[in-house]
Amino acid sequence: MKSVVTKLVRDALAALPELADAAADLALETTVERTRDPDHGDFATNVAMRLAKPAGMNPRALAAKIVAAIPASNDVDKVEIAGPGFINIYLGAAAFHAEVALILERDVCYGRQPQKLTPRILLEFVSANPTGPLHVGHGRHGAYGATVGNLLEAAGYDVDREYYVNDAGRQMDILGLSVWLRWLEAHSMKLDFPAAGYRGEYIRDIAAAVDTKGIAVVDRGVLLNGIPADAPEGDKEAHIGALIERAKDLLGKDGFNHIRQQSLESIRQDIEQDLAEFGVVFDYWYSEQSLESTNRIDAALAILRDRDMLYEKDGATWFRAEQFGDEKDRVVIRENGVKTYFASDIAYHFDKRERGYDYLIDILGSDHHGYAPRVSAGLAAMGYDAGSLEVELMQFVTLYRDGEKLSMSTRSGEFVTLRELRNEVGNDAARFFYVMRSNDQHLDFDLELAKSRSNDNPVYYIQYAHARIASVFRQLAEKKLSHDGANGCRGLALLVEAQEKALFAALSRYPEVILLAATNRAPQHLVHYLRELANEFHSYYNAHAFIVDDVALRDARLTLITATRIVISNGLSILGVSAPEKM
RNA sequence: GCGCCCGUAGCUCAACCGGACAGAGCAUCGGAUUUCUAAUCCGGCGGUUGCAGGUUCGAGUCCUGCCGGGCGCGCCA
Structure with a gap:
């Protein structure tokens, strides 16, 4: 609906060639807004104030000129100039009636924009290390990421969701070791569990289910002989590091890997199932191990080396991150020859672009805020636009x-x-x-x-509005009445009560809210909107009966609340929340 | 010390590239039900938007400094 108003203003400006220069770099969409106060009409634009200075004109005089140039439209009731130069636009009832008809026609698709071909977006989120079950912090990442994904799709973007599985590195060895030690415990070995190991109960569960091929019970003395002391007397990292080496010796590299891979796959599957039950699903689970096994890290480093983006210092290999806006250069290969996590990050993000995604969104914990400039620097050095990576940080x-x-x-x-x-x-x-x-x-x-199943709880408040509408239709059926939707659409002009006008206005905002929330990666806009919409409905419900004797009025009112039900349902669906028929 | 984020009503939070008297919920006070679900509705009370400057026709929003809180500042992952 906003686009209708924006177009009118655009046409008005186009009819005023003397403003062309002043308006050259003005994004018109941003000047047109819903009003907060109904006294200011339905939409307002500050375009006259924005153009007053560049055009060298008084804002109110300019506003008058623009208003005079606005083409006649059936949608517009009147246009007024107010305050310092706002142009207030009052839409006619017919425009709102048409919107309700559109809601009924498009139903579950209402609020969805036509699919854009570009940019193709890759949305990466959660990506928690597969070392244990997800905790409540990861849940926020999952809910937020899934909702942003839904919003972007509704806004017309082609978006894929990806989970980066950190299945390489020392933490995986610690996981494998933790499982093996618990397995040994289960086979009657008494030992002090390492302070740096994973101590959760789930480790015992994995140990109990582990495929024992290649795993042997070993002698406690053989296991612990010569291992440095654990914390608090000793260094817990040295202790567990030595134990990992011992495990690899005793089990053989393949034997140890067998436990490690089983453990991480067990946890990864648990995470996947947990998220799926939560309505959070991914198109891809991208393995960090696969980056190494397909030599993508070395390939990425080779590209950087070719571009003279690497240098040697203190026995390590450094990337010239500072040249690309990072605060300092970063090590990619350590003195001991081991590649850093950052090296795989560069390769991973490079690979995302190579797979054909134009725009990358990473949702990360706020403790990763230093990470964005680094990886952007990596992308830039690899020849991709640093601005094609967006990082959204989640607070705790x-x-x-x-x-x-x-x-x-x-x-x-x-x-x-x-x-x-x-x-x-x-x-x-x-x-x-x-x-x-x-x-x-x-x-x-x-x-x-x-x-709480009470009015304190905003979830139920919104769901209740949906269930109440469903209940009205059950009542209708019990009374052996039916709803003629076409007749309802024809009779929308009968709906002139304050609550009805408020509901019309609220409904017509939905597509704008979706766009706003998607653009700002801000699901809370949708949450607040749905609460307001539910409030408008509940007010209406309390003020007026829907199932009245006057058939034309009844059909019109039922049409209006049907549209309300559709919008609530569509909005909740984007949030991943159910829209119950009954509560 | 340096960097990023945050600071709005008693509490939890909104406020759409800067726009009209800063809005909700909770709490509190008062009212509405012979009714399609009261898990509801209506009204009252409640603010120097952390502080001080600046830019602007206009600042919660942008800039500078300060105060307070969170997080980061590895050849860890």
Whole structure:
């Protein structure tokens, strides 16, 4: 609906060639806004104020000129100039009636833009290390990423979702070792579990299920002989490092890898299932190991070397990140010959572009904020536009129960898992609460509120509006009445109550909200909108009966609430929240 | 010390490249039900947008400095 107004203003400016220079680099869409105050009409534009200075004119005089140039339209009731030079546009009722007809016609597709061919977007999120079950922080990444993906798709983008599996490196060895030690414990060996190992209960579960091919019970003395002391007396990293080497010796490299791969695959599958149950699904699970096994890291480094982007210093190989805006140069190959994590990141992001994605969005924890300039520098050095990588940072989640903060710690194994959270509050409340706040705000997740089946809980408030509409139609059927939608559309002009006008206006905003939320990667806009829409509906419900004797009025009202039901359902669907028929 | 993010009502948060008297929910106070689900609605109370400057016709929003909080600043992953 906004596009209709924008077009009118654009046509008006086009009819005023003397403004062409002043308006040359003005993005017109941004000057047209919904009004907050109905006294200011439905839409307002500040275009006259924006152009006043470059055009060398008084804003109100300029506004008058623009208003005079606005072409006649059936959609517009009147246009007024207000305040310092705002142009207020009042739309006629017919424009809103047409929008409701469009909602009914497009149904589940209402609010979706036609598919754009470019840019192709790759959205990477969660990407938690496969060393244990997801915790509540990952849940926020999942809910946010999935919703942003849905929003981008609704906005017409071609978007794929990817999970980067950090299945290489030392942490995987620690995982493999942890599982083996638990397996040995289960086979009657008494030992002190390493302080740096993964201590969660799930490790025992994996150990119990592990395929024992190539695994042997070893003598405790053989295992621990010559291993440096663990913390607190010794260095826990040295201790576990020596144990990993010992494990590889005793089991053989293949034997150890066998345990390690089984362990990580078990955890990865658990993560995938957990997320799937949460309505968070990925197109690709991209393995870090595969980067190495296909030599993509070496290939990327070779390209950098060819471009003179690498140099040797202190026995290590450095990348000239500073040249591309990073705060300092970064090591890609350590003195000991091992490639850094950053080297695989460059290769990975390069590969994303090579796979044909034009635009990359990474959703990362806020503790990774230093990472964006680095990887952008890598992309730029590889010949791709640094601006083609966008990083959205997620602030942390704090759980509260009865007003008390719950602590979380991965290593201790005492964290609250996403699965536990989902079981406790339900998927709908969890999805909703996770995206209620802007991603750059800390999220206080109140378990009691999320569970409460009361008016305190915004999820139920919105779902209840949907269920109430469904209930109205059940009542209609019980009364042996039916709804003639075509007749309802013809009779929309009968709907002149304040609550009806408010509902018309709210409904017509939906496509704009989707675009806004998608553009800003800001699901909370949709959350707030749905709450407002539900509020308009509940007010209407309380003020007026829908199932009235006057057939024309009844059909019109039922048509209006049908449109409301469609929009609520579509919006909730993007949030990954169900729209119940009954509560 | 340097860098990034945040600071809005008692609490939790909105506010669309800067726009009209800064909006919701909770809490609190008062009201609405012979009714299509009261998981609802209507109204009242509540603000120097951390502080001080600056830019602008116009600043919660942009710039500078300060105060407070979070996170980062590895040849870790």
